[in-house]
Amino acid sequence: MSVLRTSNVTKRFPGTVALKDVSISFQSGKVNALVGKNGSGKSTLMKVINGAYNDFEGSLYIDDQEFRYQHPKQAFEAGIATVYQEMSLIPGLSVAENILLGRYRKNGPFIDWKATYQDAQDVLDDMGITLPVKEMVAHLSVWQCQVIEIAKAMSANPKVLILDEPTSALAQSETEMLFALIRRLVKKDVIVIYISHRLQELWEIADTCSVLRDGKYVGTIEMEGAKHADLLSLMFGDLQLKERPADVVALDEVVLEVKDFNREPKFMDINFKLYKGEVLGIAGMLGAGRTELLRAIFGADKPDSGAIFIDGEVVTNPSPVLMKNKGIAFVPEDRKQQGLVQILSIKSNLNHSSLDLISNGMFVDAKKETDFCRRQIKDLDINVPGEEFPMTSLSGGNQQKVVVGKWLNIDPKIVIFDEPSRGIDVNAKQQIFQIIWDLSRHGLSSIVVSSELEELLEICNRIIIMKDGRFVDEVNPDDLSVNELYALSMGGN
Amino acid sequence: MEKVQLRDRADRISQISKRYMMEIILIIIVVVLIVTAPGFFTLGNILNIFRNVAITGVISFAMTMVIIGGEIDLSVGSSIALSAVITSTVTGKLAATGRMSMDSAVWIAMLIALLVGACIGLFNGFIRTKYNIPSFIATLAMLNVLYGVAAIISKGFPVTTLPNWYNWIGAGRFFNLIPVPALWLAIAFIFVYIIMNKTTLGREIYAVGGNPEAARLSGINVKFVKIIILMIVQIFAAFSGIILSAQVMSGSSTFGRGYEMEVIAAVIIGGTSLSGGIGKAWGTLIGIIFMGVINNGMTLFGVGDFEKYVVRGLLILGAVMLNTIQLQSLQKVKQ
Numbered sequence: 149m150s151v152l153r154t155s156n157v158t159k160r161f162p163g164t165v166a167l168k169d170v171s172i173s174f175q176s177g178k179v180n181a182l183v184g185k186n187g188s189g190k191s192t193l194m195k196v197i198n199g200a201y202n203d204f205e206g207s208l209y210i211d212d213q214e215f216r217y218q219h220p221k222q223a224f225e226a227g228i229a230t231v232y233q234e235m236s237l238i239p240g241l242s243v244a245e246n247i248l249l250g251r252y253r254k255n256g257p258f259i260d261w262k263a264t265y266q267d268a269q270d271v272l273d274d275m276g277i278t279l280p281v282k283e284m285v286a287h288l289s290v291w292q293c294q295v296i297e298i299a300k301a302m303s304a305n306p307k308v309l310i311l312d313e314p315t316s317a318l319a320q321s322e323t324e325m326l327f328a329l330i331r332r333l334v335k336k337d338v339i340v341i342y343i344s345h346r347l348q349e350l351w352e353i354a355d356t357c358s359v360l361r362d363g364k365y366v367g368t369i370e371m372e373g374a375k376h377a378d379l380l381s382l383m384f385g386d387l388q389l390k391e392r393p394a395d396v397v398a399l400d401e402v403v404l405e406v407k408d409f410n411r412e413p414k415f416m417d418i419n420f421k422l423y424k425g426e427v428l429g430i431a432g433m434l435g436a437g438r439t440e441l442l443r444a445i446f447g448a449d450k451p452d453s454g455a456i457f458i459d460g461e462v463v464t465n466p467s468p469v470l471m472k473n474k475g476i477a478f479v480p481e482d483r484k485q486q487g488l489v490q491i492l493s494i495k496s497n498l499n500h501s502s503l504d505l506i507s508n509g510m511f512v513d514a515k516k517e518t519d520f521c522r523r524q525i526k527d528l529d530i531n532v533p534g535e536e537f538p539m540t541s542l543s544g545g546n547q548q549k550v551v552v553g554k555w556l557n558i559d560p561k562i563v564i565f566d567e568p569s570r571g572i573d574v575n576a577k578q579q580i581f582q583i584i585w586d587l588s589r590h591g592l593s594s595i596v597v598s599s600e601l602e603e604l605l606e607i608c609n610r611i612i613i614m615k616d617g618r619f620v621d622e623v624n625p626d627d628l629s630v631n632e633l634y635a636l637s638m639g640g641n
Numbered sequence: 642m643e644k645v646q647l648r649d650r651a652d653r654i655s656q657i658s659k660r661y662m663m664e665i666i667l668i669i670i671v672v673v674l675i676v677t678a679p680g681f682f683t684l685g686n687i688l689n690i691f692r693n694v695a696i697t698g699v700i701s702f703a704m705t706m707v708i709i710g711g712e713i714d715l716s717v718g719s720s721i722a723l724s725a726v727i728t729s730t731v732t733g734k735l736a737a738t739g740r741m742s743m744d745s746a747v748w749i750a751m752l753i754a755l756l757v758g759a760c761i762g763l764f765n766g767f768i769r770t771k772y773n774i775p776s777f778i779a780t781l782a783m784l785n786v787l788y789g790v791a792a793i794i795s796k797g798f799p800v801t802t803l804p805n806w807y808n809w810i811g812a813g814r815f816f817n818l819i820p821v822p823a824l825w826l827a828i829a830f831i832f833v834y835i836i837m838n839k840t841t842l843g844r845e846i847y848a849v850g851g852n853p854e855a856a857r858l859s860g861i862n863v864k865f866v867k868i869i870i871l872m873i874v875q876i877f878a879a880f881s882g883i884i885l886s887a888q889v890m891s892g893s894s895t896f897g898r899g900y901e902m903e904v905i906a907a908v909i910i911g912g913t914s915l916s917g918g919i920g921k922a923w924g925t926l927i928g929i930i931f932m933g934v935i936n937n938g939m940t941l942f943g944v945g946d947f948e949k950y951v952v953r954g955l956l957i958l959g960a961v962m963l964n965t966i967q968l969q970s971l972q973k974v975k976q
Contacts, residue, residue: 448858472860486858489851491918500848500859503841511839554859 150176150211152197152308152339157206159192166192167204170365172358174308176339179330181354181371183344184383186600189363190343194310197341198230199223210307210339229301233313235293239286244268246285247299271303276332291322298329308339315346316434319413320616327353345434345599347379348638359383376638380631384602392625396588398426398609402460403593404476404562406445409454414440415617418454422562422595425588429608429625430597431637437617438597439481442566445595446478447471458561472501477555479548481566481597487551488539495521495535497550502557524553528583545576552583563587565596569603581607601637602630613637662967663912663927663960670934678941686937688820694907694933695822696721696881696888697900701907702833703870703877705925707776708908709837710870711850711917712769716780717878717904719787720761721897724754724882726795729892733802743804751883758879759872761787766868776871784901791894799893803886811888822884826929829877834922846870851918907932910960912967931960 152174159167167189174180184190195201197208199217207214217223220230237246244265245252253263268281277295285293294314301309311330315323330353334340342354350357351371358368359382366382401424409418415437422428432438444451447466456463458474468478480486488497498521499506506516521535528549533541539550548568555563565584569577584594584607598604604611605625613621613636621636628636658665675682700717707714728750735746761783768779813821837843848856849866857863886892911928913920935956939949 446858468857468860469862478858480858485852486854489848489855489918491851492847496844496847499844500856500861503844503861507841510841512841512844558860 150307150337150339151209152341153209153212154193154197155207155209157193157196157204157208159189159196159201159204166363167196168363169206170360170363171206172365172368174339174341174358175356176307176337177334178355179334179340179342179353181342181344181350181357182360183347183350183357183379184360187362188360190360191312192363193360194230194312194341194343197223197308198228198310224304224306227304227307228310229304229306229308230310231294231297231301231312231314233316235297235317237285237293237296240284242282242284243279243288243296244281246296247271247281247303249300251303267303268299271299275299275302275329277329289322290317291319291325294318294322294326295329298333302333306338308341309333310341310343312343313345314342315344315349323349347376347634348433350379361385376635377631380634384630392606392609393585396425396427396585396609398423398588398593399591400424403458404445405457405460407455407457409441409444409451409456411440411444411449411451413617415444415614418619420612420619422593424593425591426610427584427588427594427596427608429604429611430595430614431601431604431611431633432597432614433637434599436614436637438614439566441614442478442564442595442597443480445471446476446564448478472558475558475561477501477558477560477563479551479555479563479565479568481570483544483547483551483571488547490539493536493538494525494530494532494542494550497539498524498553498557501554505558520557524550524556527556528553529579543573543576545572545579548572548576548580549583552580556587560592562593562595565594567598568596569598569600577603601633605630605633659967662963663910663924663931666960666963667927667931667934670931670938674934674938674941678938681938681941684818686941688818688823690930690933690937691823691826692820693936694929695820695826696885697903697907697932698826698929699829699881699884700874700878700900700904701911701925701929702829702922703874704904704908705911705913705920705922706833706836706846707870707874708905708913708915709850709917709920710846710866711853712776712867712871713905713915714762714765714776714780714871714874714878715901715905716761716765716783716787717874717881718897718900719784719791720758720875720878721882721885721900722892722894723761723787723791723794724758724879725886725892725896726791726800726894727754727757727892728883728886729800729803730794732804733800736802743802744806747804747807754883755876755879758875758877762872762875763868765875766864766871769871770864770867788894791896795892795894797894799891801891803890803892807887808890809887811884811886822888825880825884830922830926833925837922842866842869847918849917903932906957906960909964910957912964928960 155171157167157170158165170193182190196204199220199222202216202218208216215226217226247268248264253260253267265281272279272281277299279292279295285296314326318326330340344350354371356368357371357379359366361383369378369382402421403424404422406418406420410416418441430438440449443449445456447468447470456466463470463474484490495517499517502520506513506520524530525532530549530553531546539547542550568580584596587594596604596608608625611623611625612619613623615637623636680686704714728747731750731753732743732747735741735749736743765776765780765783768774769776809821811822815821837846845861845866848859848861849863853863882896885896907928908925909915910931911924913924935953939952944952
């Protein structure tokens with residue numbers, strides 16, 4: 149049995165301390181889960197261990213022998229392998245080439261393919277996996293790619309295997325297969341560190357669970373016999389929620405109704421109504437189908453079946469253009485790739501949805517264009533160096549406000565927010581919440597999706613809980629605590 | 642205090658020189674040619690340059706819209722040939738029926754050539770948006786198809802059934818001085834300038850080229866924008882074919898070979914980014930003049946045709962490198 153131990157590890161970034169005096173140990177023969185909210189320091193700790201960061205304070209030990217690697221390649225060769233969330237496979241190469249990338253068997257200057265394929269086959273056999281080693285990776289499923297990633301890591305006979313959100317792209321049945329594989333690896337005296345956002349998984353796969361909160365290590369629990377509440381109280385501590393303003397209330401009038409919405413396997417049997425002035429939250433873990441549902445409502449993706457009614461009228465053939473004209477706005481999850489045109493100016497970005505309103509249908513009225521831009525900069529308090537600067541000159545929070553401002557320029561009736569607070573600082577977050585409440589005061593309705601469930605409790609009038617693509621419950625945010633909401637979203641005990 | 646001002650001024654000068662690098666290089670080349678090349682700086686020669694660049698230049702302006710929109714059209718060279726062949730052939734056939742004179746038949750023939758251009762653009766756009774095939778591939782295939790069609794229609798021979806007045810479109814001069822093709826060039830510039838700067842379509846083209854997914858999720862009809870720009874460039878290419886056939890008073894399937902590269906080179910020299918979202922009609926005007934001046938200078942110096950290819954190719958490479966560096970440094974400053 150071997151043990152990986154961090155001793156008083158502190159990692160500073162300019163302006164913040166990401167890890168404070170962290171001392172944790174991880175044992176082989178077990179699946180050691182590492183959890184914490186976004187920004188709690190999980191990834192930083194992993195990068196300290198696998199050599200991506202080498203300028204930290206404190207020390208690292210494997211079986212009481214100190215180590216500190218200068219970069220991930222060195223750590224990998226020394227037996228610390230990391231499987232990242234993003235796939236790093238080369239689609240045009242074969243399974244064997246990907247597993248042994250850059251470490252092929254040579255025969256003089258030529259690659260000895262027979263030996264290389266055999267090596268890859270040995271790695272897979274050792275893991276108890278059947279995969280055709282000569283197959284091109286582009287022809288394989290996501291789950292098989294994830295297995296190859298792990299095989300790549302295992303091919304170096306690692307002492308430590310770090311798995312960063314390995315199930316985030318997998319379906320339920322594939323997750324089961326992955327767990328079976330991990331359990332087999334654990335028997336090989338490998339120290340497995342498992343990072344996950346999907347808390348409900350931990351009871352299935354993890355033996356122990358160590359928790360980070362705000363860069364500090366707060367404790368480790370044995371998963372056997374542990375309750376959701378135990379883990380949640382470690383993760384969140386005693387969280388004080390801010391009060392939602394009393395004048396943010398929903399009226400009786402239904403503005404949007406979604407009926408029998410289906411898009412297998414992302415979401416099934418979705419039925420709900422949105423009321424005027426309401427802030428409706430959709431809670432759920434990653435992969436519950438929230439983003440897919442929002443995109444389908446906005447017309448960005450086609451559902452298999454179902455209907456949308458706006459103000460009681462059915463919408464036929466929804467598309468983003470049509471939904472915009474019906475007064476629906478969509479603030480997407482990925483601001484950089486989906487919300488903004490980064491190379492264009494703040495002014496043009498703020499007008500991308502309102503081109504019809506600043507023109508006579510053909511020619512743009514330059515004065516209106518400037519007015520529309522200035523109105524949002526002023527109303528939303530967007531901090532800009534100048535209207536003509538590119539989006540890249542703004543901070544995350546201000547970029548998010550530009551996305552919101554772009555939509556407020558069309559005077560929408562409904563605004564759909566997908567992870568509105570992702571990657572922005574606390575102040576900007578509060579300002580975004582204020583904007584959502586202001587919209588409600590003016591009779592606009594919002595749908596908000598967030599992985600930070602405590603945010604939903606803070607901002608929403610009503611929360612629907614989504615799990616594995618279905619709506620499973622509906623709650624009043626005033627009636628329950630953060631821990632209860634997490635427990636409901638995870639399901640189970 | 643003064644030092645700070647001086648540094649500010651130096652910064653501003655370096656900023657401006659970066660921003661207007663192509664203009665400055667063009668001016669330097671022109672000055673060198675004025676001093677060294679006999680007969681360069683005469684009104685007649687300058688006007689000649691504009692006449693010579695008009696055929697590819699007209700398309701370059703439309704191509705600017707296409708490239709800013711994140712697409713490309715490699716088939717424009719053969720569209721020139723097809724349009725020239727259609728115009729001359731249709732004129733001949735209509736006149737042969739005896740119902741109308743060649744003088745009026747050519748109007749109908751030109752209209753048909755432009756309509757065919759629009760249809761080719763529509764088809765390219767349809768292939769691009771419906772089947773998500775990169776326009777680079779789709780239009781490369783069209784390049785061959787259209788040459789073949791032009792050759793089939795003309796049976797491989799130049800068609801010369803064109804009325805005399807038609808020559809004016811490609812070779813006429815206003816006041817016996819200003820070449821008519823220069824007017825077409827000016828109109829194309831103004832048209833594209835207005836679209837890109839004054840209209841919603843222009844705003845949409847920039848957005849679609851800069852980030853198609855963000856544009857789509859902003860409620861912009863991305864497919865429509867792509868189809869429109871691919872249609873406009875084909876209509877312009879058809880018009881170029883008309884100018885060329887009017888200049889030489891015939892239509893032939895050998896017209897326009899390799900012109901797509903001249904067209905695209907002028908756009909890229911003018912600072913338009915091949916990855917989309919960045920570019921200006923003004924820059925393309927500079928690029929067109931740049932190409933024209935270089936060609937003209939070489940002719941004046943008696944550089945042979947084979948050597949011209951080498952020089953032109955290297956100059957394009959150099960200009961593109963400069964532009965890439967310039968775009969990168971501008972983006973760094975902005976960040």
